[in-house]
Each structure stands twice: as C-alpha cells, then as structure tokens.
Amino acid sequence: MEYVRLGRSGLKVSRLTLGCMSYGDPSAGMHGWALTEDAARPFYRQALEGGINCFDTADVYSRGTSEEITGRMLREMARREDVVIATKVFGAMSGDPNDKGLSRKHIMQAIDASLKRLGTDYVDLYQIHRFDDSTPIEETCEALNDVVRAGKALYVGASSMHAWQFARMLAAQERNGWARFASMQPQYSPAYREEEREMLPLCLAEGIGVIPWSPMAGGFLAHGRARPDEAETARSRIGSPHGPQFDNPPSRSVFEAVSAVARARGVSNATVVYAWLKTRPWITSPIFGATRPEHIADALAGLTLELSGEELASIEAPYRPREVFGPRR
Numbered sequence: 001m002e003y004v005r006l007g008r009s010g011l012k013v014s015r016l017t018l019g020c021m022s023y024g025d026p027s028a029g030m031h032g033w034a035l036t037e038d039a040a041r042p043f044y045r046q047a048l049e050g051g052i053n054c055f056d057t058a059d060v061y062s063r064g065t066s067e068e069i070t071g072r073m074l075r076e077m078a079r080r081e082d083v084v085i086a087t088k089v090f091g092a093m094s095g096d097p098n099d100k101g102l103s104r105k106h107i108m109q110a111i112d113a114s115l116k117r118l119g120t121d122y123v124d125l126y127q128i129h130r131f132d133d134s135t136p137i138e139e140t141c142e143a144l145n146d147v148v149r150a151g152k153a154l155y156v157g158a159s160s161m162h163a164w165q166f167a168r169m170l171a172a173q174e175r176n177g178w179a180r181f182a183s184m185q186p187q188y189s190p191a192y193r194e195e196e197r198e199m200l201p202l203c204l205a206e207g208i209g210v211i212p213w214s215p216m217a218g219g220f221l222a223h224g225r226a227r228p229d230e231a232e233t234a235r236s237r238i239g240s241p242h243g244p245q246f247d248n249p250p251s252r253s254v255f256e257a258v259s260a261v262a263r264a265r266g267v268s269n270a271t272v273v274y275a276w277l278k279t280r281p282w283i284t285s286p287i288f289g290a291t292r293p294e295h296i297a298d299a300l301a302g303l304t305l306e307l308s309g310e311e312l313a314s315i316e317a318p319y320r321p322r323e324v325f326g327p328r329r
Contacts, residue, residue: 001051002303006284007209009155009182011124013084015278016299017054017211018047019287020070024062034062035291037069043290044073050300054084056185056211056287058129059110060091064117071118080120086211087114088159090129102132104143111152126153127185131161137172145178157183159213163198170206181208185287188212190276190315191221191246191254194324200282209284215277216288220246221258222269245325253318261311267301268294274302276315 003012023040026032035043047055055074057066067087074083089110092100100106111126126147132140144156158166158181166184173180184203186195192214203210216222246255255269262272277286290296307315 001053003053004284005209006125006155006211007182007203008207009209011084011155011182013054013209013211013285014052015285015303016050016052016274017056017086017285017287018043018052018296019213019289020055020057020066021061022289022291023066023069025065026062028063028065034066037072040069041073042293043296044070045077046293046296047290048077048083050296052296053082054086054211054285056086058088058091058127059093059114059117060088060129063093064113067114067117068119071120075119084124085118085120086125086127086157087118087123088127088129089114090132102128102135102140102143104139107140107143107147111147115152122151123153125155125157125183127157127159127183129159131158131165137169138176141169141172141178142176145173145176148179155179155182157181157185157209157211159185160187163202166199167202183209183211183284185211185213187214188277188283188286189215189217189221190258190273190319191217191251192322193319194322204282210282211285211287212277212283213287215286216270216273217246217251220251221255221273248322250318250320250322254315257315257318261307261315265305267305268298270295270298271301271305272307272315274299275305275307276312278303279307279312 002015004015005011006013022035024034026034055070057070059067074085089107090102098105114123115121128140147153148156156179158169170181184199186199188195200210258269258272262269265272274286277283288295288299
C-alpha cells in the first residue's frame with residue numbers, strides 16, 4: 001500500500017479509503033441496505049490487512065450507527081494512532097430545527113455526539129457534508145477552527161458544493177487565520193467528470209486533497225445497472241438516486257469502454273476504474289464501499305494495474321459534458 005499526504009497537510013492516508021456508509025442498523029432510517037455489525041466485521045479486517053488506514057463515515061449514516069460500528073471495529077482491530085477516522089456533519093439528526101446544518105450550535109453538538117458514538121477522543125478529519133446557505137460562512141469556519149483548537153479534530157474537510165462556495169470558505173479561513181480545509185469530497189468517476197471544470201483544478205492549485213465519492217458511479221460502471229434487466233444489489237433494489245442518471249448513450253459508452261479494457265486485461269471493471277483514478281493528478285484516495293469480499297480485492301488490485309495511454313484514452317473518449325446532478329448546492 002502507498003501512503004500519500006492529504007493535500008498540503010502532513011497527514012498520510014492510504015491510496016484507498018473504505019467508505020462506511022454500507023455498515024449500520026438497516027432499520028435506523030435512510031440506509032435500509034446497510035450491513036449489520038457482524039456482517040460488516042470481515043470488511044474492516046480485510047481493509048486493514050490490505051493496508052487501508054483511512055475510514056470515512058458520517059453522523060447521518062444509519063442515524064449514527066455507522067459511526068458506532070466503525071468505532072467498535074477499529075478499536076477491536078487496530079491501534080487508534082494507526083488509523084485515520086473521518087466523519088461528517090450537516091444532515092438532520094432529528095426533527096429539531098437546530099439539529100442540522102452548519103451553525104455553530106449544531107457543529108459543537110454534533111462533534112461531541114460523533115466522538116461519543118465513535119468511542120474516541122478525536123477524529124482525524126472532520127468534514128462538512130454539504131454547503132449550508134442558511135449559515136454565514138464565517139460562523140461555520142470559526143466553529144470548525146474551534147473544534148480543531150479544542151483537539152476534537154486534527155484536520156477539517158469539505159464535500160460536494162460549488163467551486164465558488166469552496167473558494168469563499170478557503171478565503172475566509174485564510175483571512176482569519178483559521179484551520180484550513182485539508183480535503184474535498186466531490187462526486188467523481190469516469191462516467192461523471194463535471195468537477196474537472198472548476199472544483200478539481202481549484203483543489204490542485206490550492207493543495208487540497210481529493211477523496212472522491214461514488215467512483216463506480218453508484219455501481220453502474222461495475223455492472224451497467226442503469227438498465228432494469230442488469231444485475232442488482234440490495235442497495236439498488238431499495239433504490240439508488242444515482243443509477244438512473246447514467247441511463248444515457250454517453251454513459252453506456254463509457255461503461256462499454258471500461259468493460260472492454262477489463263476483458264482484455266482479465267480483471268474486473270472495478271479494478272480498471274481504480275487504475276484509471278490513480279492516474280488523475282488531483283485524486284488522493286477514492287472512497288469505495290464494500291459489501292462483498294471482491295469489492296476490496298478489486299480496489300486493491302487497481303493500485304497495481306498500470307493502464308496504457310491507449311487504454312486511458314479509450315475510457316475517456318466517450319465522455320460528454322452533462323448536467324450537474326447529485327447532492328451539490
């Protein structure tokens with residue numbers, strides 16, 4: 001496993017990050033397809049054995065139970081100082097009007113609640129899950145700075161938003177000497193590259209680490225599930241908001257190009273996608289989900305697969321600019 005700096009920070013993360021949204025209490029709310037603790041245990045162990053040291057979750061994943069499971073598994077299997085725990089704040093955790101967003105009140109309450117669920121004194125990376133247009137930028141950035149100064153988080157990061165919003169937040173942090181974002185979590189895959197327009201060049205120029213979510217385009221690039229007759233998973237049967245967005249000719253062409261390279265190389269589509277991602281100059285550590293052992297094995301295999309210039313070009317050529325979609329404000 002290769003370990004790289006998260007942007008300009010001194011924090012070293014593995015070239016892959018295990019996304020823990022797949023683990024939690026399926027009866028807790030939004031993630032009815034989540035694996036229970038006993039079912040999830042082998043995936044944490046497999047990831048650690050593969051050299052993965054970075055684990056990403058969020059307070060809203062299965063109403064906090066993803067954090068609880070992640071904390072217990074990492075305490076059971078690893079030393080705290082050997083792992084990088086990342087979690088997020090923004091989503092509503094109850095019907096209380098102050099139990100959501102990026103106000104100072106919510107951030108201060110949310111970090112304490114996350115630490116309690118994770119069973120740790122600090123998180124390595126505390127991320128704002130979305131941009132909150134109802135709270136002043138300065139209020140959010142100052143609260144995040146205070147979380148860092150209190151020792152409850154070592155670094156702060158952000159997730160899906162417009163590049164101009166992110167630039168304003170970075171400017172506020174620099175102007176006031178506050179803790180600076182070390183990372184950005186955008187949606188990015190061979191089938192969704194709209195962030196190449198502004199966000200990713202901004203991150204590259206500003207030294208921001210990029211840990212993209214949905215590198216498999218919601219599973220579409222693995223199996224082409226945008227068509228109803230394609231293979232399904234528990235998550236897709238319940239309903240993924242992303243799969244139908246790839247039911248179009250350019251996306252199908254990207255899927256076919258990935259599949260052609262995979263067949264020629266004798267590897268899975270997923271392995272080809274991760275091999276493609278590591279060639280992108282702005283990508284630090286893609287976040288991937290795993291509900292089957294081969295999901296982790298395929299991701300790890302992508303780190304050692306070297307694609308030729310012709311193969312890379314064949315994957316990129318079918319892409320066509322498209323409308324922005326997904327949870328971006």
